[in-house]
Amino acid sequence: xxxxxxxxxxxxxxxxxxxxxxxxxxxxxxxxxxxxxxxxxxxxxxxxxxxxxxxxxxxxxxxxxxxxxxxxxxxxxxxxxxxxxxxxxxxxxxxxxxxxxxxxxxxxxxxxxxxxxxxxxxxxxxxxxxxxxxxxxxxxxxxxxxxxxxxxxxxxxxxxxxxxxxxxxxxxxxxxxxxxxxxxxxxxxxxxxxxxxxxxxxxxxxxxxxxxxxxxxxxxxxxxxxxxxxxxxxxxxxxxxxxxxxxxxxxxxxxxxxxxxxxxxxxxxxxxxxxxxxxxxxxxxxxxxxxxxxxxxxxxxxxxxxxxxxxxxxxxxxxxxxxxxxxxxxxxxxxxxxxxxxxxxxxxxxxxxxxxxxxxxxxxxxxxxxxxxxxxxxxxxxxxxxxxxxxxxxxxxxxxxxxxxxxxxxxxxxxxxxxxxxxxxxxxxxxxxxxxxxxxxxxxxxxxxxxxxxxxxxxxxxxxxxxxxxxxxxxxxxxxxxxxxxxxxxxxxxxxxxxxxxxxxxxxxxxxxxxxx
Ligand code: SF4
Ligand code: SF4
Numbered sequence: 001x002x003x004x005x006x007x008x009x010x011x012x013x014x015x016x017x018x019x020x021x022x023x024x025x026x027x028x029x030x031x032x033x034x035x036x037x038x039x040x041x042x043x044x045x046x047x048x049x050x051x052x053x054x055x056x057x058x059x060x061x062x063x064x065x066x067x068x069x070x071x072x073x074x075x076x077x078x079x080x081x082x083x084x085x086x087x088x089x090x091x092x093x094x095x096x097x098x099x100x101x102x103x104x105x106x107x108x109x110x111x112x113x114x115x116x117x118x119x120x121x122x123x124x125x126x127x128x129x130x131x132x133x134x135x136x137x138x139x140x141x142x143x144x145x146x147x148x149x150x151x152x153x154x155x156x157x158x159x160x161x162x163x164x165x166x167x168x169x170x171x172x173x174x175x176x177x178x179x180x181x182x183x184x185x186x187x188x189x190x191x192x193x194x195x196x197x198x199x200x201x202x203x204x205x206x207x208x209x210x211x212x213x214x215x216x217x218x219x220x221x222x223x224x225x226x227x228x229x230x231x232x233x234x235x236x237x238x239x240x241x242x243x244x245x246x247x248x249x250x251x252x253x254x255x256x257x258x259x260x261x262x263x264x265x266x267x268x269x270x271x272x273x274x275x276x277x278x279x280x281x282x283x284x285x286x287x288x289x290x291x292x293x294x295x296x297x298x299x300x301x302x303x304x305x306x307x308x309x310x311x312x313x314x315x316x317x318x319x320x321x322x323x324x325x326x327x328x329x330x331x332x333x334x335x336x337x338x339x340x341x342x343x344x345x346x347x348x349x350x351x352x353x354x355x356x357x358x359x360x361x362x363x364x365x366x367x368x369x370x371x372x373x374x375x376x377x378x379x380x381x382x383x384x385x386x387x388x389x390x391x392x393x394x395x396x397x398x399x400x401x402x403x404x405x406x407x408x409x410x411x412x413x414x415x416x417x418x419x420x421x422x423x424x425x426x427x428x429x430x431x432x433x434x435x436x437x438x439x440x441x442x443x444x445x446x447x448x449x450x451x452x453x454x455x456x457x458x459x460x461x462x463x464x465x466x467x468x469x470x471x472x473x474x475x476x477x478x479x480x481x482x483x484x485x486x487x488x489x490x491x492x493x494x495x496x497x498x499x500x501x502x503x504x505x506x507x508x509x510x511x512x513x514x515x516x517x
Contacts, residue, residue: 002201002229005249007242009376010234011411013168013331015207018241019298020171020290025179027302028315034076034102034306035342036062037089042143043069045098054081059111059283067129071144072134074283075102076304080108090309090327090344094337102306113281123153126278133277134284134345138237138334139173139267140328142346149194151257152264156355159197160247163211163268164231164238165203166368167329170349172288173268175300177204177211181218187275189224191266195269199227202268203243208231236409240265242378254405267422289343291316293326293351302344309350310339312345317353324353327381331410365418373422379405383412387422390429394438398429406430499503 039045048062056075063073079102086096116129133145139162145378165170165173177184192200195489204212214229231237231246241252243265250261258264266274269288276282282419285305289312292298297319303312309325327347336350351357373383381402389398406426413422486494 001225002247003249004229004231005246006232007237007245007378008235008380009378010242011376011414012233013235013414014235016169016292017174017207019172020169020292020300021174021514023297023299025175025288025300025302026315027261028307028312030104030106030108030304031307031311032104033308034079034104035087035302035308036073036076036100036102036306037087037194037342037344038063038073038100040073040142040305040344040346041069041071041134042141043067043071043147046070046073046097048084049310050075050081050084050100052081053085055079055103055105056081057109057111059113059285061132061283065144069144070131070148071136071146071316072132072283073100074134074285075100076285076306077102077104088338088341090336090341092334099342107331115281116278118190118193118278123149124191126194130274130277133275133282135270135273136284136345137267138273138345138348139285140332140346140348142344145266145270148264148266149191152195152259153321154196155259155262156195156197156198156264157262158248158264159188159192159195159200160243160263160265161200161202161268161271162238162240162243162265162276163202163208164216164243165208166205166233166235166238167331167333167349168235168352169292170290171292171331172290172300172348173381174208174211175290176269176272176288177208178214179212181214183275184215184272185218185224185226186279187221187273188226188266188268189222190274191271196262197264200224200484201247202226202228203231203238203247204228205233205237207233235411236378236407239378239407241407241408254273254402262450266479284345287343287347288347288470289347289423290349291352292349294319294322294354294357295352303345305345307341307343308340309347312343312350313339313352318352319354321354321356322352323355326353331414332408343439361421362419363418365416367420370417372415372417372499374458376411378411379407379408381406383422386429387420387425390425393432395429399433403433463475 038048047066049064050062058078060075061072062075065072081100082103083101087099089097118126127146127149135145136142163173163177190201202215212230216385219226219228236242242260244250244252244258244263252258252261273284283432286302288300288302290300291312301312325339326333326347327336367384377383385401386398386403408423410423
């Protein structure tokens, strides 16, 4: 039996997971309109390769990756593209982004799907196939998976499949593991091969016994040497650094990546998608999403990317006193700017909120230095000090106190008896620091450009002066008689001329002498 470890702190909020695990995953009906954002991943927005009026097939590329950290975007069904324009998307900024609007034709007509024989392809080819299949992390961050594989290839001994799903309300990974464990295991094995990892461990919180059993059965059926491990249920045990600590005892140092200590993590839903992309030739077109909270039938839907979230909430039966919508969990999620925004690859959960479910927070009071926040911080930070530095805009000190190691889990805010929205202060401080660093970078670039410009002007002046001096020297040399360099022929001609001149002079002299005589 594998020895498990602990991380510092953590909390036990009510899980609220039972409501959405009573029924199997339901396939959401085809919506009448899909809006597919061209940036659903970390990094650069994909470049549109279709235009309004184009007919597209299910799985057809509509957004080409653009840059090292970027990922492809595809038509989730067959139909007609009616617009490529800026639309509101599910993002905390509430800002619009470039989207493709697709009106389905109802035929679900696929492109030709080409399963890949992975044994015949190099790791670089497979990484590129995943990039072109639009495979990104489905745990919430949506980081392009091919980039994680490129970073980790050859450096990773332990591959961890993250099935912890520690945040309250969210159950999409739990249901996926229960229902599609065999595909997850096949995808995990492909990831292991691409990383050349020695071992594959699945970390699943022990409040999901059905998922653990399903994965153990699938591993046993596959005869692969993988290991599904039940880990303690504690929030935020599914955060990468904390999961690595629990499963391996290793600590990811501040400012370092898991690959620096020989570990790489992928979400179990990402492994499932990797399997579909390579073994079946299907790009990422849909995902499992939990729709829960203030609804009649909390459940998990398999929905096409681009489905309006309002349609999913209608399927789950949002109750009349619903007063807001959260994407993600209640701890790390964010409020949706509008309920009509489309489902994206990062949407693991939609929570219909109400005052009964999430009572308005009590007014914030002064910090009483109780240190409860310190006790629960999984990153071993001093949240009350970070709060103080952020509030007083002492950003340098906040950075010195490892502000950027804060994973924004909200455990500190959850226990704070003064109801201080601590995470909001950390986010504010981080964004200010990033903005200052960005400004400094721009100023440095501007200064460099100015110095380069000055140097160029100086060099041009110097070169002009040197050319002028050389020309003057040449003119001077030409004006000094006899100083020219003559060719041998010119020299001979000049000598002959001189001789003739001398002869004539001699004749003239003798003539004068004879005349005298
Ligand atoms: S939000 Fe940051 S400071 Fe607060 S408990 Fe989590 S990691 Fe620690
Ligand atoms: S829990 Fe709240 S009141 Fe207590 S030390 Fe931390 S910030 Fe201050």
